[in-house]
Amino acid sequence: MKKKTTIYDIAKELNVTVSTVSRALNGFSTISEATRKAVLETAKKLNYSPNKLASSLKSGRTQTIGVIVPSTQVHFFASVIHSIEQTLKNAGYRVLLYQSNESLENEINGVKTLLEAQVDGIIASMSLETENVSHFQDVIKQQKPLILFDRTHKNINAPSVTINDTDAGYIATKHLIDQGYRNIGFVTTNHQIKIFNERFEGYKKALSDHNLPYVEDHVVFGGLSIKDGRFGAGKLLRSAKVPDAIIAGDDFTALGVIKKLKEQDLTPPKIGVMGFANETFSAFITPNLSTIDQQANKMGAECAKMFLKMVKKKNPYEKIEHIILEPLLVERQSTNKNNA
Amino acid sequence: MKKKTTIYDIAKELNVTVSTVSRALNGFSTISEATRKAVLETAKKLNYSPNKLASSLKSGRTQTIGVIVPSTQVHFFASVIHSIEQTLKNAGYRVLLYQSNESLENEINGVKTLLEAQVDGIIASMSLETENVSHFQDVIKQQKPLILFDRTHKNINAPSVTINDTDAGYIATKHLIDQGYRNIGFVTTNHQIKIFNERFEGYKKALSDHNLPYVEDHVVFGGLSIKDGRFGAGKLLRSAKVPDAIIAGDDFTALGVIKKLKEQDLTPPKIGVMGFANETFSAFITPNLSTIDQQANKMGAECAKMFLKMVKKKNPYEKIEHIILEPLLVERQSTNKNNA
DNA sequence: ATGAAAGCGCTAACAC
DNA sequence: GTGTTAGCGCTTTCAT
Secondary structure, eight states, rough: OOOOOOOOHHHHHHOOOOHHHHHHHTOTTTTTTHHHHHHHHHHHHOOOOOOHHHHEEEHHHHHHHHEEEEEESSEEEEEEEHHHHHHHHTTTEEEEEEEEEHHHHHHHHHHHHHHHTOOOOEEEOOOTOOOOOHHHHHHHHOOEEEEEEEEEETTTOEEEEOHHHHHHHHHHHHHHHHHOOSSSSEEEEOOHHHHHHHHHHHHHHHHHHHHOOGGGGGEEEOOOOOOOOHHHHHHHTSSSSSSSEEEEEEEEHHHHHHHHHHHOTTTTTTEEEEESSOGGGGTTTTSBBBBBEOHHHHHHHHHHHHHHHHHSSSSSSOOEEEEEEEOOOOGGGGGOOGOO | OOOOHHHHHHHHTTTHHHHHHHHHHHOOOOOHHHHHHHHHHHHHHHOOOOOOHHHHHHHHHOOOOEEEEEESSHHHHHHHHHHHHHHHHTTOEEEEEETTOOHHHHHHHHHHHHHEEEEEEEEEEOOTTTOOOOHHHHHHTTOOOEEEEEEETTOOOSSSSEEOOHHHHHHHHHHHHHOOOEEEEEEESSOOOOHHHHHHHHHHHHHHTTOOOOGGGGEEOOOOOOHHHHHHHHHHHHHHSSSSSSSSHHHHHHHHHHHHHHHHHHHTSSSSSOSSSOGGGTBSEEEEEEEEOHHHHHHHHHHHHHHHHHHSSSSSSOOEEEEEEOOOOOOOOGOOOGGO
């Protein structure tokens, strides 16, 4: 393995200095056309490939952004990552990926790792475990752009891109009410993540706006998964007054709810079911699932644009923007009461 | 924004030299316990965070691996990335992500970008467009580990992790035959990617092993998508002898096939349908879809392990290993002929 | 239009 | 056990 070509090799070959080569390579205007051409040719001939590490060390900027998500296995996060990378690569940035796996410890390590790698900024969605957010404060302290999406936290004063989750909860509930359902249950999580609280608030507000009582027995706090959905539905079916519709914390949980209901011959829309997230499968299951679309692609693109905006400011935190996307109601069979 | 602390600041504070600090920080044994402790404390006090860029520049290793996939939106790739990152982070490596979006140009740029970022190796699955592979040869020329997974190419002499796609095609076909289907159609792609050719070979071999004729009209070459599936199914339904089962190139295509069949009141398993990939939704659609699992998580983990093995050799290409995982048959309703 | 040289933060070979 | 110093490859200020 022969040593890699550096600008010194090019300089030597042409009997010029490295500064000339560097300028030629970077398209400075103070270089004679002849020199530039010679440099470019020699670079090609010697198979030169720039070492961005060195220029990063000098400039203090790596053209790399860190992205922290719970898991790429969750389609929503994979989609957000997709658009972040797509958008940012066009602006000359690379994406360094880190998964927290819903663990706070991992997340802390992620921030540390990414900062040590000298990323120019971080885009993150928090783990379910995260309550103390001091690791994220470290990013802000360094005056590097930090953008939070979807799962944010009240104690952190950074820009964010979210959907309006109160609206999301409201819209989901209102949709069920509009369809004629009156006793609406809710299977959600007890984690202290803003979005879940907000959806719950939206749910309560919709009930109250439509003069429906809030029934404590109609809310199940647990985890979010197919299994939790089955469990939640089971619990609701055993409650004093059985709900005629159920909102689940996400589409997987909704799937569990549906499975349970099918077993009891209460296949939706007999009992209405709504999810959150609009996973790929939700359109294809039977009955297909009404849900709230969280605009993953748009969210990723907005995060990327926000980063690009912040990164060119001397003080990125001078004016903190919060972008709130509107949740989209996706009406499907599982809430189509008239066809019950 | 105050300047970041370096080992020089720590050295000055303690009246020692940077080498001492460096040694203490890196746990060299030639440092007195007292000094080490003092350094560690001061580092903490000054909020020191190492600049890995600098050490990478010095050492020539970045502890970063590049991963190139068509798109994180495809669940299979997202899963592979998931395990790669999980496995590699434990070994102290970071993952730099690049999506080709099935475009050769992007893929070429990806390799270039990652090499310029001085990654220690690359794990990649090729775009559908890729026929010329010289950009990948550049990685090998640099003697950096290159590991290809799932979508490989005959012209590239690098380690790979794949599933046995001939077997996959064979197993899928044989399963249908075992279920009693006799006229088996195939909706696949015309792209020159090894895995698709191999599945097709497996399909033909299974037919011949079971004394079934290979009927040219029963094979549709097109794209892979829900739409292509509908189209392919439509074409097969119009053929002289309508097939009683259809294998689709992937689960999305299978979904399209199923939709078309449902419209014609030929809902599987009336006509049997098999997919490839075992996407999340495949278990939840109606009828749920028999498919071939490609062991995404295992594949990612194997890629990561292969990289770790190669990276510690002086000549990583001394002995090129090809890991071939067995495809897993996932039997579900869509091929359950006895329940038709 | 080009050259000389300092320095980004860290490591390591070589002294003492 | 600790210090000195020369780079890693590149950018950039200051000269010429």
